[in-house]
Every structure is written in C-alpha cells, then in structure tokens.
Amino acid sequence: MLDIKFIRDNLENVKTGLGRRNGNNHDLDALLKQEEERRKGLQESEQLKNKKKKLSAEVGKLKHQGKDASKQMEEVKNLNVFIKELDEKIEELESVIHEKLLHIPNLPDESIPDGQDESSNRFVREWGRKPSLSTKPLNHIELGEKLDLIDLRRAAKISGARFAVYKGAGAALLRGLVNFMVDVQTQENGYEELYPPFLVNKASMLGTGQLPKFENDQFAMRDDPLYLIPTAEVPVTNFHREEILDEESLPICYTAYTPCFRREAGSYGKDTHGLIRQHQFDKVELVKFSRADESEQELEKLVQDAESILKKLNLHYRVMELCAGDIGVSASKTYDLEVWLPSQNTYREISSCSNFRDYQARRAQIRCKKRTGGKPEFVHTLNGSGLAAGRLFVAILENYQNAGGTVTVPDALRPYLQGRELLSL
RNA sequence: GGAGAGGUGGCCGAGCGGUUUAAGGCGCACGCUUGGAAAGCGUGUGUAGGUUUACCCCUACCGAGGGUUCGAAUCCCUCCCUCUCCGCCA
Structure with missing residues (x-):
C-alpha cells in the first residue's frame, strides 16, 4: 500500500x-x-x-x-x-x-528497466556452464517415470491435474533437497528457521498483498475463513504483523520450508505436463525485515543466498532483473534466478527475490522504533525462494542425467540420501 | 464440543457511570547527587489521525464491533483470543 x-x-x-x-x-x-x-x-x-x-x-x-x-x-x-x-x-x-x-500496486524502483514483459528483463550475470550431454537429453517426466521416482497418473486419480506423487528414491530426493536447503540457509547464511501454519486468515493475505486482487488464485476453505498459503512469504511476513520491532534487531532473517498451494487460474495452457507448474509444490523461502536504508543491499545478499544453493549443486543458472512491466504488484524490484533445463533448451525460473520496500509493511503495520527517537517507521520487507524444491528436482534430474537414463546424485546431496551416488532402477 | 475465569500502556497491576486528564509499581531515558557506582531525588516515557516551520493544541484508542446514556475502561449485546477443568483426538 x-x-x-x-x-x-x-x-x-x-x-x-x-x-x-x-x-x-x-x-x-x-x-x-x-x-x-x-x-x-x-x-x-x-x-x-x-x-x-x-x-x-x-x-x-x-x-x-x-x-x-x-x-x-x-x-x-x-x-x-x-x-x-x-x-x-x-x-x-x-x-x-x-x-x-x-x-494500487507498488512503485517500481527507479533503477529497474522499462518494459512490458519478460523480453525486457535485464541480464545481470550467469554462473556455471551447461552440462555436455552426449545423447539427446530426456525430460524430467521421462526420467522420473523411467526411474520410478514420480507417479503423475495416480496423482491425477487421487487429486487431479497438476498434482504429483513422489515415490521411493524420488520422495527421498525431494525431502533431501528441502533439508539440504534449510540447513544451508540456517547454518551458513544466517537465517532462523520458522515452521508456520499452512492455513492463514484473511488479514494475513491482505498484509502481503495476495488479497484483495488475487482471490481467484487462492485455495479457500469452504467452512472457515482460511486460505491455503500460496507461499511461505504469507505466514512468515505476517509473523510480525502489527508489531513495532526494535531497530537494533534488524535485519531479521527467517527461512521456512512449506508446501505452497496455487490454483493457477489463467495458466491453463502453460506447462501442462510434469512438475514445472503444480497446484501444490514445496519451497524453502527466505524472508527479511530490514531497515529502510539497508534494504537495497539486503536484497543483493538475499539473491546471493538463494544462488548459493545452485552453486553447491553445480547447476548452471542466470540472474535476471525484471522490468517494470514484469514485477509483481507488491514488489519494487525483483531478481529472478533461472536454472538451465536441457530438455527445454532454456532457462526456467527457480527463484524470485524481491524488495517490497514499505509496501507490505504499511499494509501489515510492521514498524520499527528508531534509536534516535521520533515516530516509528515502517520497515522494509524482502523475500525470495531459496529455492523452489519441485523445480530444483526437475533441474537435477535433467542436468545430472547419464546416457543410460540414470541420474547421478550431486555430491552435496549424498549425505541426505544415505551416501547414494546414483539413481537407477 | 461442554463448563468456568480472564483480556487495561514496554511489563505488572488498580479502576467497575461523572467534581473532564488511566492510580500505583517495575522497566527505560535524561538530569541532580557521587572519586566512580549503587541507592536516593527530580523530570520524562504509547499508537494513529488532524493542525503546525516547530513547539503546542485537538480527536480517537483500555481484545474487536455494535448498543444504552448528556457522559462508558466501567452497564448491555455479538464476535475473537488466552488460561483452567472435562470430553474427544494424532
């Protein structure tokens, strides 16, 4: 606001x-x-x-x-x-x-590029290199089903389209990814872990900006005024709703693993197959409450914290700065991390890191007491995925696939999979 | 789900219809005092809105929303939350 x-x-x-x-x-x-x-x-x-x-x-x-x-x-x-x-x-x-x-949406940061859509986004940097795959790469669905890691057919029976069952080593891999990411963010990047509710009230959805504009994108309960969270950003940012924080305590940095639930209304034609776009997916989120004069540098650090996961997994990616026409309504500035997907021969978003400045804080009434006295000021809120686990699962299958259709387990993940080195039948 | 008790400033806690201003304490800040500290003493100490260069001043806020009244923290109604006991339950 x-x-x-x-x-x-x-x-x-x-x-x-x-x-x-x-x-x-x-x-x-x-x-x-x-x-x-x-x-x-x-x-x-x-x-x-x-x-x-x-x-x-x-x-x-x-x-x-x-x-x-x-x-x-x-x-x-x-x-x-x-x-x-x-x-x-x-x-x-x-x-x-x-x-x-x-x-009324947030004001775009003056420094971000003009443009209507993603074609005007600005390339910032890239890291790593594309894997050299000798044969034509299989996509994650072919790999996942072949190795019996996922079952999309039965998920459709149980729930419907855009749902997935992760199975056996697939389930273990997904769970391992989540644990790996939370461990890195808490142990190396200085975030405190929160495990929040997955159902939130209306005030919370208003606070972070999902309501009133995007009611249609949310799953709502029939008998109670509660919504399934579309991202951990909602419960974690609202953790400090209607509070006056101590300036000395800033920046406050939280990380949270949650599943995320999205109706994906209006995206019927997009990514209809596979794990890229699901009604339910897992994500480790990073959320910061920052002083107003430090939020710019905190955003840069947050992006690096998200990038650290991709680096440890040795996945090729690029960082894009979104143009004014492509950022979300609450955001002032956004960087996307896009990971390389061999089967699509393109980069796909795996993290979105934004500075909301005081837009969410004003909605949610999150302020801080100035050390110098005077009225409390609104803090700046930031968040980013660190990272989306479902898409990371996809990236690992595709980038680490071998000629015979097996998948090598990245070194960093082996401790989370009992030392396992290869996914094969 | 049933029964009961509560929600008052940063915190504790009094006030239960009116000589307009939420007592008192703790904490915190500043000052005095001191060789220095503690104690002591003094002063100040919420949020939002309006007005203002600023100070001042004004309005609202005692969980939330209604109502009664010339006047409500106080009385009435509805809802929310917390605690205790019982029931059910992973």
Missing part, C-alpha cells in the same frame, strides 16, 4: 511510476479529492466532539452541585445528530479510500 500523504505530495512522480506498470488505470485525482473531503469532515467532526466533551463535563459538575443541567444535556443531544452524520460520511470515505489504496 502506498501512503496517501506520499501520493498527495508526489502526485506526478507516483503517476509516472505507476505508468511504467501494465494495466495502470487508477484515478489518483479522484482519490485525492475524496481524501480532501475526508479531512475537511474530520476537522469539523473533531471540533464538535471537543465541544461535546466540555458540555458533558459541565453536566457532571452541575449535577454534583445539585444544579439544573437540562440545557447542556439538550445541547449535547443536538450536537450528537451532527456528529453522527459527519462520522458516517467520514467512515464511508475512509473505507472507499482504503479499498482503492489496497488495489
């Missing part, structure tokens, strides 16, 4: 910034007019309330002295009519303004 006062004081900049995004049709002039009206009404109402308070106190005094107070009582009764009317108007305006603000 943007600050209404900031919009008021920087109208042209806000218009320019939002204009860099796609689908920007917010009438800020109308919004500011309503805000103006709200403030006028508020001032009037507060004056009347002040008068009312003084009169009521007089009543108390007079009654105590045994004197008549009916005149004052009558006057307050009259005032109440006006106050009620004004307050109703103010409340109406407030809710309209708030609702509008909730729908």
Whole structure:
C-alpha cells in the first residue's frame, strides 16, 4: 500500500511510476479529492466532539452541585445528530479510500528497466556452464517415470491435474533437497528457521498483498475463513504483523520450508505436463525485515543466498532483473534466478527475490522504533525462494542425467540420501 | 464440543457511570547527587489521525464491533483470543 500523504505530495512522480506498470488505470485525482473531503469532515467532526466533551463535563459538575443541567444535556443531544452524520460520511470515505489504496500496486524502483514483459528483463550475470550431454537429453517426466521416482497418473486419480506423487528414491530426493536447503540457509547464511501454519486468515493475505486482487488464485476453505498459503512469504511476513520491532534487531532473517498451494487460474495452457507448474509444490523461502536504508543491499545478499544453493549443486543458472512491466504488484524490484533445463533448451525460473520496500509493511503495520527517537517507521520487507524444491528436482534430474537414463546424485546431496551416488532402477 | 475465569500502556497491576486528564509499581531515558557506582531525588516515557516551520493544541484508542446514556475502561449485546477443568483426538 502506498501512503496517501506520499501520493498527495508526489502526485506526478507516483503517476509516472505507476505508468511504467501494465494495466495502470487508477484515478489518483479522484482519490485525492475524496481524501480532501475526508479531512475537511474530520476537522469539523473533531471540533464538535471537543465541544461535546466540555458540555458533558459541565453536566457532571452541575449535577454534583445539585444544579439544573437540562440545557447542556439538550445541547449535547443536538450536537450528537451532527456528529453522527459527519462520522458516517467520514467512515464511508475512509473505507472507499482504503479499498482503492489496497488495489494500487507498488512503485517500481527507479533503477529497474522499462518494459512490458519478460523480453525486457535485464541480464545481470550467469554462473556455471551447461552440462555436455552426449545423447539427446530426456525430460524430467521421462526420467522420473523411467526411474520410478514420480507417479503423475495416480496423482491425477487421487487429486487431479497438476498434482504429483513422489515415490521411493524420488520422495527421498525431494525431502533431501528441502533439508539440504534449510540447513544451508540456517547454518551458513544466517537465517532462523520458522515452521508456520499452512492455513492463514484473511488479514494475513491482505498484509502481503495476495488479497484483495488475487482471490481467484487462492485455495479457500469452504467452512472457515482460511486460505491455503500460496507461499511461505504469507505466514512468515505476517509473523510480525502489527508489531513495532526494535531497530537494533534488524535485519531479521527467517527461512521456512512449506508446501505452497496455487490454483493457477489463467495458466491453463502453460506447462501442462510434469512438475514445472503444480497446484501444490514445496519451497524453502527466505524472508527479511530490514531497515529502510539497508534494504537495497539486503536484497543483493538475499539473491546471493538463494544462488548459493545452485552453486553447491553445480547447476548452471542466470540472474535476471525484471522490468517494470514484469514485477509483481507488491514488489519494487525483483531478481529472478533461472536454472538451465536441457530438455527445454532454456532457462526456467527457480527463484524470485524481491524488495517490497514499505509496501507490505504499511499494509501489515510492521514498524520499527528508531534509536534516535521520533515516530516509528515502517520497515522494509524482502523475500525470495531459496529455492523452489519441485523445480530444483526437475533441474537435477535433467542436468545430472547419464546416457543410460540414470541420474547421478550431486555430491552435496549424498549425505541426505544415505551416501547414494546414483539413481537407477 | 461442554463448563468456568480472564483480556487495561514496554511489563505488572488498580479502576467497575461523572467534581473532564488511566492510580500505583517495575522497566527505560535524561538530569541532580557521587572519586566512580549503587541507592536516593527530580523530570520524562504509547499508537494513529488532524493542525503546525516547530513547539503546542485537538480527536480517537483500555481484545474487536455494535448498543444504552448528556457522559462508558466501567452497564448491555455479538464476535475473537488466552488460561483452567472435562470430553474427544494424532
């Protein structure tokens, strides 16, 4: 959420910034007019309330002295009519303004490239090299089914399309990947582990920006006002919702493993086969709460922490900086990590790392007390995948495949698979 | 699911309809005091909004939302959460 006062004081900049995004049709002039009206009404109402308070106190005094107070009582009764009317108007305006603000996306960082879609994303760096596979590479579905690591047919029977059963060594590999990633982030990169609920309330979904705009993308419970989390970002960022943190404690860095649930409405044609796009997938998430003046450097560190997993697994990847038209609504700046997939002869997103600046913090009311005194300030929130386990599973099968259709276990993972070196039948 | 007890500032805790301002304590900050410290004394110490160069001032907030009243932390209603006991349960 943007600050209404900031919009008021920087109208042209806000218009320019939002204009860099796609689908920007917010009438800020109308919004500011309503805000103006709200403030006028508020001032009037507060004056009347002040008068009312003084009169009521007089009543108390007079009654105590045994004197008549009916005149004052009558006057307050009259005032109440006006106050009620004004307050109703103010409340109406407030809710309209708030609702509008909730729908306005974050301002893109000035440094990020212009552009409508991913074709304008900026290449930042790459690491490693593509594996040299002698034969035509099999895709992860062929490998997974051949080695009996996954069962998509039975998953469809149990649940439907876009679900998977991981089986035997496949299940162990997935579980090993999760443990490996959490261990690296906690033991080497300084994150504290959280294991949060997978069902969250509406306030949490509003706090991180999944609601109200993306209700359609979420799985909701039928009988309870709860949602399945689309990412651990939701419960972990909301861990500190409505709190005032100590500036000294920042940055606070959490990592959390959770499954993630997404309806994938509107992506019916995309990645229909295999593990790339699922209704349920596992992810290790990184979340940071940072001082406002440190969030830029914290984002760079967070990206490196996500990259450290790919490096340890010796997987070729590149880092892309998303253009203004391609970043999510809550984000100000985003780097994607894209891992090489031989079967698709392309790079696929395996992590998305964003700085939300104070956008989520304002929605979720997460502030910090300044050491120098003064009013508490909103913190900056950041998060990124570190990494998506399902897609990492895909990347390992495809990049570590051997000529006979077997898959070598990367060195770093062997301790998590009882020392196993090869996946074969 | 049933029964009971509660939710008050950073924390503990009083207040249960009004001589308008949430007592008191702890903690914290600053000052005085001291060779230095402790103790002691003094002052200050929430959040949001409005107004303002700033100070001040004003309004709201005692779990949340309604209601009664000239006036509500206090009375009434609904909901949420916490704790205790019982039941059920991995």
